[in-house]
Amino acid sequence: MLVRITEMLKYAKKEGYAVPALAAVDELTSRAAIEAAERMKSPVILLCMENGNKDLCYFGKMINDFAIRAQIPVALVYDHTTSFESAIKGIRAGFNCIMVDRSQIPYKENVAQVKELVRIAHAANVEVESELGHVGMEGSDAQDSECALTVPDEALKFVEETDVDCLAVAIGTSHGVYKGKPKLRFDLLEKIAQKVTVPLVLHGGSGTGDENLAKTCRKGICKVNIVNDLYRSAYNALISDGMEGNRIYNLFPVLSKGYIETAMHFMKVLGSAGKAI
Template sequence: MLVSMKQILDRANAANYAVLAPDIFSEIDARAFIEAAEDMNAPLILGVAYPTTNDLSFLGRITVMLAQQSRVPIAINLDHGADIVQVAEAVRGGFTSVMIDCSMLAYEENVARVKEVVDMVHPLGISVEAEIGHVGSGEDYEAGKGLTDPEEALRFIKETGIDACAVSIGTAHGAYKGTPHLDFERLEKIKAMTQFPLVLHGSSGTGEENIRRACRSGINKVNVCNDLLKAAYTKISGTELVGNQVYDFWPIIADTLRDSVKQQIDITGSTDKAWNVTGPGLPRGAVTMKE
């Protein structure tokens, strides 16, 4: 079933677990991830970002159709929305949540732009995620850079009226240069002060133990992309496709993505956290080639 991100994250916040938020590029990975969520009886948040598609509203619409057929709660979120035009495109595509990322701007400007989006989409029942502090790129990773100030986070949440807050505690987007150092003390302080749904960006390459601890320490949404693509790439690279087996190309990718997401759902602690589970769910075997 299609739900807002707020419905998913308020429950996760109240019961102290996290929900996985993988980025999607197409129908193939969207199906694989929803199937994984159904297998794990878990809620799921699908992220779509502009760098991965130039046709956001189309991808949104087909993903809405998949989510509506699902037997578990699914939210569709604009990942790293840059401006109000991208937000409007996501609304047109049926997204149930948007992230507006102005974390690189000065505090007052960040608040003003986020508030504008909150005022625009809340009347439509659409949730808003925004970021305070700044999660940078792993390519120029530097431990301790751009970390979220707990008091500023509390002020940011109150002044913007958002539904989920992305925080910077030592992770980075993409592959890390060096070893990630997570500031769990800072995370625990932010959680204690805000009691609010918190989001972790840049979980790929951060390590299972770090992610498990972050989910125990106040994170409620874990964004992941790079690790999933890497798993699919590694599988395909190591698979020799001969003759008509080449038709197995997409199913191999779909199977690998599904298995990887199931493992990660388990790490976040959201297994069996789906509610109102009814109906047969998504028709299986859509990504197959039968001779």
């Protein structure tokens, strides 16, 4: 069934687990995410990266249909929209949540731009996730200048000023592959969770480590974005199969199998398995 993200995350927050937001950019990945969730009886979020699908209106219709027919709760997020136009595109395509990322611009402007889009999205019955602090790209970590950790008091102010529905926080995770060992600031997460009442989101779940992820859920993270590990697992399944001769006809089912296995693993790690109600 299609559900609002805040409705879904309300239970996650209460019970101390996180819902995985899984890369879903086409029919194969969307079906794989839902199949994994149905097998694990887990709620799931389909996460489409900005420009992840070339025909967003068609894709939006398709995943709405998938969500309605799914046996588990499904929410639809259009991730990291970086412009006004892109956010509107996500709303028009039928996502029931858009992520508005202005984490790299100065605070005051960030608030102004996010606030405007929250007002528009809410009028269209769409929810909004935003990010404060900045989760870096490609192996950057908390020590990198590109990253900026979330400041708890600022996070509280930001949520009040913008009226966002969920907040992504920067506590030391990174998008893509990590350079070294991830160093997560659990102390910081605790402080943010004490102040901010909206559900907290962790970006860059891939490569963070099972133990670290499980701990973030216990300390207030309600949604974890996973992309890289799913794709890597799909690729590895293909390589280990070898695809000799007519095995090539199994190309897409094997990719899907690799994706599903890792998605199911994350549902156990995040504690969402068995929580579909």
